[in-house]
Amino acid sequence: MSRKYRLEEEKAKQLNTELQEEEDKIKLQRERIFGPIVWKRLAYGIRIQDLQSMYFEPLLDIIEEHxxxxxxxxxxxxxxxxxxxxxxxNEKLIHSMKDRSSIIAIDEENDEIAGVLILKAVKKCDYGRVFSRIMLSDGLVYQSVKVQL
Structure with missing residues (x-):
């Protein structure tokens, strides 16, 4: 083999190694972005983290029951x-949960829901004349109650 060929082969291997390292870094970043952020682990076994979609249905059941x-x-x-x-x-709650601003408390020992805080982002345009009282709802009882919520 010629010396020039060996140098080119080494450069190609080095580029492949650098490319693989870069892809690994990007993969780790993507996993962190879409994984739940754990905000705090309490001493008595409670983990506070971002609310994920897999908890939506159990939370609706808990809210309806309690x-x-x-x-x-x-x-x-x-x-x-x-x-x-x-x-x-429930549809309004799911809409609020999907904006990824809510947090959940999980009991780490048996992986059960200990609590939830459903937050709603309030935007400046919500106070404008056009958007101020628009809320789609169904059901006579909910329509009579929604003004007070």
């Missing part, structure tokens, strides 16, 4: 008896 019956407005209007209202409220 929050709605205890809320004064929902309890007094018999909100749970109107299926359209419950469905519309």
């Amino acid at each position: 929050y709605i019956p205890e809320n004064v407005i929902f309890r007094n209007t018999r909100f749970l008896e109107d299926e359209k209202s419950v469905k519309s409220y």
Whole structure:
């Protein structure tokens, strides 16, 4: 083999190695972006992290079982008896959960939900005249209650 050929072969190997390292770095960055950010691990086994879509359905069940019956407005209007209202409220909750600003507390010992904080981003345009009271909802009970929520 000629010396020039060996040098070119070494350069090609070096470029392949650098390319592989760069691809590994990008892969790690992508995994971090889409993985849940763990905000805090508490001493008694609770992990606070970003809310992920796999927890949406269990959270809706928890909210329907524990929050709605205890809320004064929902309890007094018999909100749970109107299926359209419950469905519309759940859709609004899922919409709020999808914007990736909510957090969840997970019991690490048995991987169960310990708590949730559903946050809603409020934008400046929400206060404008055009956008200020638009809220799509179904169900008579939810339409009567939504002004107070």
